[in-house]
Amino acid sequence: MKFLKKIALSIGMLAGVAALSAATANTASAGAMEDILKRGELRVAVQTQGAPVSFINKDGKQTGLAVELARMMGEDLGVKVVFQDYDWKGLIPALLAGKVDMIAADMTPTPQRAAQLLFSRPMFYEETVAVVKNDSPLAKWEDLNQEGLNIGSTQASSYSEAIKKFMPKATLKEFTGGTAAVAQALSAGRIDATVSDLGNVTNFVNEFGNLKILDGIIVKNPLAFAVRPDEVHLKLWLDNYVELITSDKRLDQMVNYWWNTTDWEKDHK
Incomplete structure (x- = not known):
């Protein structure tokens, strides 16, 4: 009987803790x-x-x-x-x-x-695309999955993850300073390509004038x-x-x- 009382008391205490935790969370x-x-x-x-x-x-x-x-x-x-x-x-x-x-x-x-x-x-939802310089021989984003290419991306971004996943043979180069810093590096020839969303890409393609979007959508992200x-x-x-x-x-x-x-x-x- 004492054993059952102890069990009941323990259950009651656990229920009280759970209720208190729920109240605290709320x-x-x-x-x-x-x-x-x-x-x-x-x-x-x-x-x-x-x-x-x-x-x-x-x-x-x-x-x-x-x-x-x-x-x-x-x-x-x-x-x-x-x-x-x-x-x-x-x-x-x-x-x-x-x-x-x-x-x-x-x-x-x-x-x-x-x-x-x-x-x-x-x-x-954003459409993720790839960009290169106008004089690049590459035509579609799948062409970026090859050794010897340096692909730039914003540090700790989903674009970096897309490069690792879909272009594992290429070398990822990450930048701080947002997409503007990556676009500048691409325009100056310090990297071979970049991956970003279509909205940002359209903006810096118009701004720099020496960049083009490769064919195809890499991924759509929410x-x-x-x-x-x-x-x-x-x-x-x-x-x-x-x-x-x-x-x-x-x-x-x-x-x-x-x-x-x-x-x-x-x-x-």
Whole structure:
């Protein structure tokens, strides 16, 4: 009988711990959104080195698809949006350290990243392509999978992973400074090719004038915003918001302006 009582007591204690843990988790997940509303401020990490997603325009203003999406979120939520600029490799550490509330960037929710963060439902899907100099004899992206070629990419990006996966015979060269630094290296002949999303590629092909896009799409990647793993309420709010701006066509309008066309260039470059 005493033995049964001990078992019952142990089960009761475990149930109490579980309930307390669940309550703590719920409090933590609710706290992120509550903090934003109390501050009246949404802190957003961006990387303003990659037009048209996030960059500094001709007037010295932060803008781009991710930036303007975050601004629209703030307006609809009734809070001020404060942007903090980081190098690509610094985005996730800044979020995990609590310096910002979310990452607004062209970030793919890879298994490695999703193990650290919570991602919103995809904002849209990017097409990853390859670029070379105009005088290159290569015609399609599959031609890059050969020894002796140096292919550049943004450090710690999904593009680096695509190069490792689809072009294992080539040599990967990673750069800090975003896609702009990689494009400059390619234009100057310091690398043989680069891999990036079609939006960024279209921008720097037009800018440099001596680059061309190889035939074929390497992969299509979902792009999403990210929050800390305990910010369940904020993640669900983001999912709901993406659904809202998809249904009222505002997301389509922004993607068409910033991503599917070069209309933004005349206004911001």
